[in-house]
Amino acid sequence: MTGTYAGQFAMEGFLNLKWPRWKRVLLTRSIAIAPTFFVTIFSDVQSLTGMNDYLNALMVIQLPFAVLPTLTFSSSRLVMGKFANNLFNFIIATALSIVVIFVNIYFALQLIIDKSGQYAYIIYPYHS
Incomplete structure (x- = not known):
């Protein structure tokens, strides 16, 4: 969980996103979790x-x-x-x-x- 939040905040800073909070969270968490879902589905x-x-x-x-x-x-x-x-x-x-x-x-x-x-x-x- 800590890693997810750290990644989310780092990505928000690096990407300089000025979106509403829910859109930023959706984007950054999707990028972080998508590889995990693919590995889980195909293994x-x-x-x-x-x-x-x-x-x-x-x-x-x-x-x-x-x-x-x-x-x-x-x-x-x-x-x-x-x-x-x-x-x-x-x-x-x-x-x-x-x-x-x-x-x-x-x-x-x-x-x-x-x-x-x-x-x-x-x-x-x-x-x-």
Whole structure:
């Protein structure tokens, strides 16, 4: 859901749409959801179940590219003015972000190990 809203707001900004809100939402969400519908319609359930694991791993890779700039910009007085994060909030948010990113990396490595078997030693040599 967060990704959908972020994409919607980014698309509205990049496209510089001056339409009524319901038209912007309809267009941006349709663009975001249409590929998902096509994949779902033309695939079987078994393919979608396995695909979900790979999509989660892909999101793990993409998460730092969303979280870290958001944290940086929301803590910048130049960008946010008086609404910028204070030092305490910045430290807590950074610590939580690092924990979440490392937990996600761990689970992505577990997926690689489970799916690739013996070749996983190349990527992550210390698994049991």
